[in-house]
Amino acid sequence: MSYETTWFSERRGYVRCRTIGHSWFDYDSTWTTTMGYPLTLRCERCGTERRDVIGAFGQLVTRHYHKPENYDLTPGEERLARSDFRLILLELRNEDRPPQARAI
Numbered sequence: 001m002s003y004e005t006t007w008f009s010e011r012r013g014y015v016r017c018r019t020i021g022h023s024w025f026d027y028d029s030t031w032t033t034t035m036g037y038p039l040t041l042r043c044e045r046c047g048t049e050r051r052d053v054i055g056a057f058g059q060l061v062t063r064h065y066h067k068p069e070n071y072d073l074t075p076g077e078e079r080l081a082r083s084d085f086r087l088i089l090l091e092l093r094n095e096d097r098p099p100q101a102r103a104i
């Protein structure tokens with residue numbers, strides 16, 4: 001593999017989440033709220049946290065996402081569709097395989 005910048009390498013790690021969604025698990029975080037009970041889910045691949053505030057009756061009061069640096073697009077950067085991310089993921093999977101096993 002050729003040299004990649006840290007930014008590109010991080011972005012590459014986010015392709016799976018952008019294609020198939022985050023891989024959540026419940027997680028103890030340090031944030032607090034005065035509006036209810038904090039419930040945090042964290043993505044095992046990219047580290048994004050979904051921070052929900054749960055009310056006394058179990059209702060969702062608020063939901064915020066705390067994303068890792070460089071996850072969001074920068075202004076002016078081309079916005080890709082889910083189908084574009086699927087093609088990128090297929091390409092990444094192919095790069096990890098020996099040449100004879102590559103699909104495209």
Ligand SMILES: [Zn+2]
Pocket residue numbers: 017021022023043044045046047048
């Ligand atoms: Zn993720």
